[in-house]
Amino acid sequence: MHRFRVADPAAPGSRWALGEYFAEIGAAFGFETGTALDDAAKAFVPPHGLFVVAGRDEEPLACGAVQFLDEERGEIKRMWVAPVARGRGLAGALLAYLEQQIVLTGRRFALLDTNSSLTKAVGLYESRGYRRVPDYNGNADADVWFSKELGTG
Structure with missing residues (x-):
């Protein structure tokens, strides 16, 4: 059983996990992350979004976030x-x-983007019912966009 919790993205463990995420992405795609850690600390706090970690506070095993796009969609x-x-x-x-966190806010759709070279991520999303949709956010680092209607009951 995995234990998740909503966390402050500016907390040391959260920043560590985000740093690891950006280091991997930066190495894979050859770009600098710049102010990405500070930007995340603003984008993933209520009412704009939320940040989730799994594992110990000092060194989480996983992280993820939701950014609320509007009253219907969370990314x-x-x-x-x-x-x-x-x-x-x-x-x-x-x-x-x-996804559950998105539903708890009353939203019905989850969106996400990725790069097709991240084949395991693409496979995960497709296996979980995400369908490919046109570019919805203009992310120059993405070349695949997904959407999924979430159950509300």
């Missing part, structure tokens, strides 16, 4: 699982938890 962002915890279902459980 899943910054999903990361530590290499030592991969292959155990943690990413799928994290995705389900983030």
Whole structure:
């Protein structure tokens, strides 16, 4: 059983997890993350969104976030699982938890974007009922966009 909690994205453990996420993404795509950590601390707090971690406060095993786009849609962002915890279902459980958080706010749709070179992420989203949609956010680093209607009952 995986335990998740909504956390302050500016807390040390949250910043550590986000730093690991950005380090992996930066290495994979060859770009600097700049002020991304500080930007996340603003974007993923109520009422704009929320940030979730799994694991110990000092060194979480996973993180993810939701940014609320409007009254109907929440965008899943910054999903990361530590290499030592991969292959155990943690990413799928994290995705389900983030979806649940969107539903709890009364929203009906989850959106997300990714890069098609991240084949495991694409496979996860497709296996969980996400369908490909046109670009909804102009993210230059993404080339695949997904949407899923979430149950509200």
